[in-house]
Amino acid sequence: MKYVTIPVTPFQQNCSLMWCETTKEAAVVDPGGNIDRIMQRIEKEQLTLTMILLTHGHIDHVGGAKALSDMTGVKIIGPHQADAFWLDNLAQQSQNFGFAAAEPFAPHRYLEDGDEIELGHQQLQVVHCPGHTPGHVVFYHQGESLAWVGDVLFRGSVGRTDFPGSNHSDLIHSITKKLWPLGKDVTFVPGHGPISTFGEERKHNPFVADQLLD
Template sequence: MKYQIVPVTPFQQNCSIIWCEKTKSAAVVDPGGDIARIEQQLAHHGLTITKILLTHGHIDHVGGAKALSEATGVDIIGPHKDDEFWLTSLAEQSKHFGFLPAQPFVPNRYLAAGDTISVGEQTLQVLHCPGHTPGHIVFFNQQAKLAWVGDVLFKGSIGRTDFPQSNHQQLVESITQNLWPLGRDVTFIPGHGPISNFGAEREQNPFVADQLLA
């Protein structure tokens, strides 16, 4: 599986284009905005977008999903249904964070733990990882040892838990019980900032390092 990070929105959110190298079938993860930039990169790589995948309902991750879906005719998939209240409040979120107006939408499909998503001949496993938001999910490709973790985990940090229905302890449990078992050699693409791997975070992350939680 191949991927390219496309920073979008004033928050420089890591939207990702991911694709099957054999079929050139692609998915776009968390298109928060700047749709023209995303479409330009799809064309540059000769890719055919087949679906839009969402990790959670915050506007910097979903603000461009409806426009991209309407422009390409592909389905919006995810997040978990517990983030429905975030998707219905997009107009309020856009005002609060100073984003361009965004209208509420309903995904074509919500996701749950244990679901799988196909991108060409590649498969993504779905993990429900609440804490930052109640319906946050993570996408994992076993073959490439790659995970798209949204705002659950960052290089040297973890997601904020000062939002409605956030929960710090639940977030820590999502990381240590759902992500760490995937393997120390898994590289993860966070919603913001540089990539890292689970092994490095288990050693150095000041919020979830193994020695802090022993």
């Protein structure tokens, strides 16, 4: 499995392009915008886009998903159905955050905790991690000890919980009870900012470090 991050939108959201090196089949995670930039990277790597994966329904993560799907004919997969109200509300989100108008859409498939996604010869496990939004999911590649965590966890911080449907205690539970058991050596790609590892955050993150939660 290989991946690159492609910062998109004025929020510098970490859209990820991941692919199976054997088959060159690729997925785009959270195409919030700047579709031309994403397509240029797909072409540069000589990949075949086969799916669009969404961690949650906030516009900086999904604002370009429908346009990319319409352009390429690939299906949108995720998030969990509990985020449907965010996808239904994309027009209002566009206005609220100063983004280009985005049409509401429904993904071709919602995801559940424990689902598996096949990308070429690679497998991604789906972990439902509510808190930042109620339908937030994380994509975990066990073989590479890699996780795409959206806005659940950041280097030195955690996701905001001041949005409709957010819940701080749910977020902390998701991080400590669903992500930490995956292992300290897991490298994670957050929705914004630099990568880190679960082990580093368990040592130093001022919101979820082990010594704060014991």
